[in-house]
Amino acid sequence: MxxxxxxxxRHGLLxxxxxxxxxxxxxxxxxxxxxxxxxxDAGDSQSSGAKIAPSMSALFDQYLAKxxxxxxxxxxxxxxxxxxxxxAEDYEAAHDKxxxxxAENGWQEQARKxxxxxxxxxxxxxxxxTDAEVNKYMEASNTCSEGAxxxxxxxxxxxxxxxxxxxxxxxxAVECLKKSSLVDDxxxxxxxxxxxxxxxxxxxxxxxASSDAAQSCFTGAGLxxxxx
Numbered sequence: 001m002x003x004x005x006x007x008x009x010r011h012g013l014l015x016x017x018x019x020x021x022x023x024x025x026x027x028x029x030x031x032x033x034x035x036x037x038x039x040x041d042a043g044d045s046q047s048s049g050a051k052i053a054p055s056m057s058a059l060f061d062q063y064l065a066k067x068x069x070x071x072x073x074x075x076x077x078x079x080x081x082x083x084x085x086x087x088a089e090d091y092e093a094a095h096d097k098x099x100x101x102x103a104e105n106g107w108q109e110q111a112r113k114x115x116x117x118x119x120x121x122x123x124x125x126x127x128x129x130t131d132a133e134v135n136k137y138m139e140a141s142n143t144c145s146e147g148a149x150x151x152x153x154x155x156x157x158x159x160x161x162x163x164x165x166x167x168x169x170x171x172x173a174v175e176c177l178k179k180s181s182l183v184d185d186x187x188x189x190x191x192x193x194x195x196x197x198x199x200x201x202x203x204x205x206x207x208x209a210s211s212d213a214a215q216s217c218f219t220g221a222g223l224x225x226x227x228x
Contacts, residue, residue: 050167056085056159063151070147072097077151086156088117094152095119101144107137116160116216119153161220169221170196176217182207202227 053059060081063069069077076094080086095111102109102124110123128134145153158165166172170189177183177192183206195204202209202225209215210227218225 049171052158052162052165052167054165056155056165057081059155059158059165063155069151072148073151080155085159086152090152091117091156094149094156098141098144098149098153101148102140105140105144107140114216114219115212116220118157118160118216118219120215120219157220157222161217161222169223173217173221173223176220177207177214180213180217182211182214182217196223196225 053062060077064074064077064081072093076086076090079090099109099111106126108125109121110125111119111121113119124137126133128137161176162172164172164175166175168189170193172189174183174187174189174192178185178187187206192205196202198204207214209218209225215225
């Protein structure tokens with residue numbers, strides 16, 4: 001094992017762990033959770049106003065066409081196709097499956113439910129303290145999410161946090177921040193991106209990034225924001 005002994009190494013490891021906790025099964029840091037791009041290339045997907053898909057129904061069809069779905073995923077998506085949305089009950093079931101699987105693999109995850117109905121993982125026991133342990137946690141999270149929570153939680157996140165299906169996570173977050181009156185109409189996704197990518201923290205933001213409203217916007221957009 002490589003122990004993160006220097007201050008910079010420890011800081012990097014803590015940031016990596018925080019990022020892993022922020023988006024279960026998808027494991028990102030200051031980037032959107034992985035979702036299909038409806039044929040757009042990487043450049044187009046980040047252009048202003050570009051969308052992930054024309055509608056949630058189109059996304060449900062896209063996933064239902066996959067032959068790798070578990071029966072749980074297929075049942076949930078078929079119900080969503082009929083009703084037009086993934087139910088809160090199915091989201092809870094997917095979250096519970098992930099939590100139970102992680103516990104079986106030795107990881108007790110703690111989470112809070114934000115005001116927009118999305119779960120945000122706030123901690124894990126034991127806390128990964130080396131690169132090897134972070135990788136072990138990451139592998140367990142990926143394994144547990146397959147066939148259970150990865151697709152369902154991601155689609156539900158879109159419903160709650162990105163109803164406009166914007167491809168750019170920073171634009172998505174800013175739209176939410178504006179609705180919550182945390183930023184003015186002049187604030188842009190690029191301003192948010194520049195601040196977050198500066199030193200990897202929330203310093204420089206014109207609002208309290210630790211508030212429920214802000215965290216709901218970040219989580220809904222698939223962003224992991226270091227508020228430490």
